[in-house]
Amino acid sequence: MSLPSTYDFGKIDLELIHDDHQELERRLEAVRHAVAQDTTDGLIEALERLRDYALTHYGLEESMMMSSRYPHIREHARMHQRLLGILNRAIHRRRQTSDAPTRETVEGIEELHYLHVSTDDAQFGQWLSGKVV
Numbered sequence: 001m002s003l004p005s006t007y008d009f010g011k012i013d014l015e016l017i018h019d020d021h022q023e024l025e026r027r028l029e030a031v032r033h034a035v036a037q038d039t040t041d042g043l044i045e046a047l048e049r050l051r052d053y054a055l056t057h058y059g060l061e062e063s064m065m066m067s068s069r070y071p072h073i074r075e076h077a078r079m080h081q082r083l084l085g086i087l088n089r090a091i092h093r094r095r096q097t098s099d100a101p102t103r104e105t106v107e108g109i110e111e112l113h114y115l116h117v118s119t120d121d122a123q124f125g126q127w128l129s130g131k132v133v
């Protein structure tokens with residue numbers, strides 16, 4: 001979703017980000033469950049569902065950042081790329097080999113996700129709050 005440059009931000013935008021984070025948590029939980037079950041199809045599907053939602057969510061955040069002229073967009077987007085890279089590599093590896101992401105890999109993804117939400121996203125949320133009309 002891309003927003004026009006004159007877009008006026010409202011509370012709904014902050015709620016959208018919050019709702020997205022809850023959905024990402026649900027999909028992370030599904031990945032954790034799939035790792036425990038360890039079926040190739042189920043695991044790839046769960047990872048792809050997480051990656052696809054993350055891609056959409058990151059696009060939304062970056063679009064809001066551009067429209068609000070957020071000064072830290074580059075560093076923030078770099079972290080999005082890093083998270084997507086980890087997910088894409090895990091999907092690729094699982095498709096090409098029988099290597100399933102280990103519980104540690106999934107925990108690493110979760111840790112990075114929660115760190116990003118509690119620091120980078122929180123910082124952007126505060127910035128956006130100042131723009132809310």
Ligand SMILES: [Fe+2]
Binds near residue numbers: 021057
């Ligand atoms: Fe986020």
Ligand SMILES: [Fe+2]
Binds near residue numbers: 058061080116120121
């Ligand atoms: Fe983010």
